[in-house]
Amino acid sequence: MSKTTPTSGISRQPIVFFGTEDFSSYSLRALVEAGFNIAAVITKPDSRRGRSNKLIQPAVKQFASQHHIPVWQPNRLKDIISDIKNITPRPTGVLVSYGKIIPQTIIDLFHPGIINVHPSLLPKYRGPSPIESAIANRDKITGVTIMQLEQAMDAGPIYYQEAYPLDFTETQPELYQTLGQLGAQLLMQKLPDIISGILQPTPQDDSRATYCSLLSKNDSRLDPQQLTADQAEAKIRAHLTYPRSRLKIGQYDLIITKACITQKPETPLDIKCADGNYLSISEVIAPSGKTISANAFLRGYPLQR
Known part of the structure; x- marks a missing residue:
């Protein structure tokens, strides 16, 4: 993956990263390696999994800890409002596969809000399983959207999209990796212009929206x-x-x-x-x-x- 070095002013802008799943790790790693100032990582609490009921740390927590980045794991986001407010200057939020709904009171703490990486060409496949839906529906094309987060699920205005062709051989883990890496690359490229205000978002066409559900x-x-x-x-x-x-x-x-x-x-x-x-x-x-x-x-x- 090619590296993007932010301008000196943008590199000092503090970023709070929201993420939990493995898909999040690609973007967090890319931002850190490119020199962005990650002030904190917010992720879900550790969870017990498998037959052994072993306590497992989210992938982004493991990466952040290795790079000495503060990790916050609140059960309720309102419990860290004061921590976010203490970050100066006012931080930018980046969210990639966090797994919780973000209330407007949290979104409003960030400038210019919270930037979200979503693995579909919105407004198609709003929801938690866009990668699985694209494969299962035998779509010929999918992609990644960089968007501004709103309370309505995946309905925020779009900064940038890039398509990715499918050939009906992709598997779930392969496409997670491919789109995770693509999303990380696009985030690095576009985030400086988003923070500076050069790149402005365009509203989605809600009449074309389709939805996907949480798998069980x-x-x-x-x-x-x-x-x-x-x-x-x-x-x-x-x-x-x-x-x-x-x-x-x-x-x-x-x-x-x-x-x-x-x-x-x-x-x-x-x-x-x-x-x-x-x-x-x-x-x-x-x-x-x-x-x-x-x-x-x-x-x-x-x-x-």
């Missing part, structure tokens, strides 16, 4: 009778990391990690879909928990007829 485990079930083979294959790629794609085959409830499309079935793992084509499963997570090929699964786990 309920979204993991594949239903070949309701999906075309193309749709089923795309959903597998879109949900590869979470919530994954589950399908009952014989006596096994499998997580499907890779598949392609065929018109003629050859194995019990070629599943007929709503359009008459077949989802040809090539890789699964077996009952043992290991990721194995379809052939290895059929050898090791005979299906009941």
Whole structure:
């Protein structure tokens, strides 16, 4: 990724960075490496995950701590209003995949507000799952939007957008990385002009807005009778990391990690879909928990007829 060095005046402007997910780390790292003045990082509290119930720090907290940047993890944002007000001069807010609604009282503390990096070409895919939606819907193009945050979800005016073409092979983690890096690059390039006022935002066309919802485990079930083979294959790629794609085959409830499309079935793992084509499963997570090929699964786990 190319580096952008802010002008001396802009580099002294304090920035408060809001972020939690891995997607946030690309932008935070880029800003730090480019020499922007990160006054504080605001992230969600540590959370317990997995079977071990281990306490996990957000990725941005780990990075910020390594670079001696103050980290705030409030349960309620109003609890840090005084901390933000104590930053001088008045800071700029940057938000990338924070995971909480920001009240207007917080937005108003920043100049020129809070700048948001969103991984879609707004107003398409307002909401928390734009990357998964673009893959699952087999879109030919997606992208990144740099926008001004408003209380209404992803409805703020747009500073800049850049498109990214899709070729129907992208997986969820791959596109997160690609758009995370693209968003970080655009943020570095545009933030100085946003702070100085040279770059002004343009309102979104609300009549063209579409929305995507928060994914849950309920979204993991594949239903070949309701999906075309193309749709089923795309959903597998879109949900590869979470919530994954589950399908009952014989006596096994499998997580499907890779598949392609065929018109003629050859194995019990070629599943007929709503359009008459077949989802040809090539890789699964077996009952043992290991990721194995379809052939290895059929050898090791005979299906009941």
